[in-house]
Amino acid sequence: MATKILTEHINVPGIETFDVYRKQGGYTAVEKAIKTMTPEAIVEEVKKAGVRGRGGAGFPMGMKWSFLAKPEGVPRYLVCNADESEPGTFKDHYLMKNIPHLLIEGMIISSFALGANKSFIYVRGELMYVIHILEKAIAEATAKGFLGKNILGSGYDLELVVQPGGGAYICGEETALLESLEGKRGNPRNKPPFPAVKGLYQSPTVVNNVESIATTAWIINNGGDAYAGVGIGRSTGTKLISASGHINKPGVYEIELGVPVEDFIYADEWCGGIRPGHKFKALVAGGSSVPILPANLALTLANGEKRLMSYESLSDGGFATGTMLGSGGFIVFDETSCIVRNTWNFSRFYHHESCGQCSPCREGTGWMEKVLHRIEHGHGHQQDIDLLVDVAKKIEGNTICPLGDAAAWPVASAIRHFRDEFQWHIDNPAEATQPGAVYRGDMALV
């Protein structure tokens, strides 16, 4: 049985209440951390564990914590990024809804380690019912003395605030999130200065994903070395994968990093294979922003080895033959899906969600969407494919925040791997615009 770090007790009835969670060994990590450990020791333990940011970028959490500036007389803040809105990703939602106390326990430990006396959980506005669950859990934990003034008699105070966002995808970008939290328009800030130096209210701030923060409870209980023992290489621990698309068993799965992609799709323990009678065509491995891969490249590396579910293996080969683990939004496409239509759909999302602050993203996302719409609806021109590649190239890397990259990568990768399909749409508009029409030409199906 594979190690479960986050979801071990998730199916226990009533786990969302304090008493049941406590009975399952909950809040022991808080006791251990606050009573027996120094903040430095906790940071050290998290560094040893090698947890990488689960929000998508994969930046080591311990390192992010150690960058936090600690000037005298200035408050420090911890902000939990629960603005999960990447298409294809729904793991934080699942975690917060089912086991809210795990996040709260992680928040207490992390805030203590960073010396924050006021911490925020920024939840996307659409998840109002989750906000109520979290607020109820916070009230329970406060009543039991795990939150509020003088936690467990240690003299450490922590106020935990749940802040609903307005439902903008851009507010999942950490500096836009901080602007939104301050009550301003959610425009990403120019970096540097990074939040670790000047974040919320110009004070040093750490912004972490829900899943990253939730791991700290297990790390404190079992030690950083035990966590680093799970997983493969520098991809330590487990990862929640939100599997969706044309698979038999969509859902959220916790896997040890290093499971082969093939096993994850076909094993009964996880996705249970492609839906009956269909073949595997393409994979988006880490949420809509990451490059799409055709089936053969999704399952094997360029050198013929099996591709694994890990940060390194998924990005093996760069963007030519690889992709990214991202936030773990695992979308599987079978041969009935039209890649052009899908790319247009993703592009439409980024067009709608661009904040409009910097010009390449504001204008470029809309342009790409319009060109893709044209191709999908049978009005494409021969030069449109090259135009899309060029526009994507001019957005990528030239914007303030990574939304520009996230908008450019799906388009550039879809054209890189499925150019024939785009060409077919342009060459055969009458056929391609029939309802349910899909390119059936030469391609690698598995």
Added chain:
Amino acid sequence: MAEQEIKPQLLKVTIDGIEVEVEPGTTILQAARKIGPAVAPPAMCYYQPLKGSGGKCRACLVRVAAGSAKDPRPMPKLVASCLTAVQDGMIVENETSPQVIDARNGVVEFLLLNHPLDCPVCDQAGECDLQNFAFDHGKATTRYEEDRRTFEKRDIGPFIQLHMTRCILCYRCVYTADQITNKRVHGVMNRGDASEISTYIEKAIDNDFSGNVIDVCPVGALTDKTYRFKNRVWFTKPVDAHRDCPTCSGNVTLWYRGDEVIRVTARKNEWSEVTEFICNTCRFETKKTSDWTIEGPTKISRSSVIAANKYRADTIKPSFGERMAAADYKPIDDKRDTSQLTIQQLPPERFAKVLPAALDPEP
């Protein structure tokens, strides 16, 4: 010796192969401006007098080939030069990097996607940052064939009209209202390419210094209603003048057409940045020569048609026409066999009618 210790240590930075020494904390853009206009990156949103401006238009992107003397690694992405502070030993590529030029060509194209290109009727034409930027980095044709976003013209206050269609969302007017006036009633609404500058529920901008938003606007989105459509910049003559103003410094530029003052603006430096912000009374309501003490003709050093020879073909960069011709040039395919071709004989009367008449000196 003592003197040397008091001086802050200067940082050496090389931009396009030219070395310059600047004080710590200087941005790459400011260092480049110190060298001169030939090296300075274009800036559509950065405005030195306004705190917090910059980083949005991405026109000033440069490549940092070496981060500093201590850490000579190049920076992975192009950086916004208006916000990136220089390090000692930094090597920056601006006009010399094809990657930078490519990115800038992209930015022009993006900025012009939803721009109406109504320069022939726009008051800003001739002193427009976007026009100059497009002249340097733009293409003669567009690859965009969809509808452009459009907005209705709106009056915001008695003196200012907003043409949102022309706006490039540089946020300069927002920062101006924040930092110069005592209350901001306009801002950016909506998001993405639907963003627009707007006032709160049709509120008028009513402030003594609101007129400055017209001067900071890099395009013709905010226009002076007392000057709209009255003239073209290149027909007017700028003159420095001042008056005793109770609200502002009173140092302005008057724009004459003949004997008439048709426009009053703040004075601008060579980077088109306002040096002293002026009040609305000076700008909109004091248009008689007798109100002012004339100092003399304004020396226009900024990049504009009103500066001499801005658009002359033999200036440093190849002319617009030359680049257009180069882009469209196709070598003639001359490999075909011409030996079998015969010239079709035209009926001789067709020549006969024209030629004798043309050659005959007498009608």
